[in-house]
Amino acid sequence: MSKIKIIIASTRPGRKGPSIGTWIYDVAKNRNEMEVEILDLATINLPFLDEPKHPRFKDYSQEHTKKWSKTIDDADGFIIVTAEYNFGYPAPLKNALDFLYQEWNYKPVAFVSYGGIAGGTRAVQQLKQVVTAQKMVPIVEAVNIPFFTKYIDESGKFNGDEILIKSAENMLKELGKWAEILSTMRNTQAK
Numbered sequence: 001m002s003k004i005k006i007i008i009a010s011t012r013p014g015r016k017g018p019s020i021g022t023w024i025y026d027v028a029k030n031r032n033e034m035e036v037e038i039l040d041l042a043t044i045n046l047p048f049l050d051e052p053k054h055p056r057f058k059d060y061s062q063e064h065t066k067k068w069s070k071t072i073d074d075a076d077g078f079i080i081v082t083a084e085y086n087f088g089y090p091a092p093l094k095n096a097l098d099f100l101y102q103e104w105n106y107k108p109v110a111f112v113s114y115g116g117i118a119g120g121t122r123a124v125q126q127l128k129q130v131v132t133a134q135k136m137v138p139i140v141e142a143v144n145i146p147f148f149t150k151y152i153d154e155s156g157k158f159n160g161d162e163i164l165i166k167s168a169e170n171m172l173k174e175l176g177k178w179a180e181i182l183s184t185m186r187n188t189q190a191k
């Protein structure tokens with residue numbers, strides 16, 4: 001089974017990212033076709049990039065980088081759950097991406113975004129540009145959630161409707177295909 005890591009991008013106190021991250025985690029887990037794990041950037045708590053060498057050398061000096069490198073190495077693909085801040089994606093996510101290079105290479109990445117009328121789509125468009133520089137494969141099928149607060153109940157739980165669940169399933173199906181094929185490619189091609 002492919003190992004898919006769900007990255008929660010927002011880190012501010014009171015953020016809604018974990019509600020949406022937990023929802024997509026549950027949808028993916030119920031399908032029983034991939035192994036899923038949540039990586040919460042607030043908990044991982046990386047400092048601003050503090051490595052002297054370019055990440056492409058994979059020669060790290062800091063314990064937090066070595067730990068982050070192992071975590072990402074272990075993945076066959078990703079789901080990035082992102083908010084939209086000023087038409088872009090949250091800064092802690094860019095920092096977390098920049099820390100590594102080879103660990104991201106030849107892995108698929110799908111997006112769950114949320115926001116106001118644009119549903120976080122402007123953040124996703126920016127992200128696609130960055131992840132391709134890291135040789136990731138962005139998945140076309142996505143879950144973009146406009147006016148997302150209407151799906152969050154008093155307990156803070158996100159309750160996706162039928163349309164959202166359908167788009168999540170389409171996205172997961174596609175992500176699963178790419179995760180499998182790219183893992184074969186990573187295993188058969190010398191780096």
Ligand SMILES: Cc1cc2nc3c(=O)[nH]c(=O)nc-3n(C[C@H](O)[C@H](O)[C@H](O)COP(=O)(O)O)c2cc1C
Pocket residue numbers: 010011012014015016017018083084085086087088114115116117118119120
């Ligand atoms: C700094 C900041 C900038 C924001 N800019 C946008 C924006 O460009 N587009 C949008 O749809 N929502 C924007 N919002 C509203 C967010 O969609 C909303 O606050 C959401 O809860 C943010 O995700 P988070 O709770 O996981 O941090 C912004 C919120 C913050 C805090």
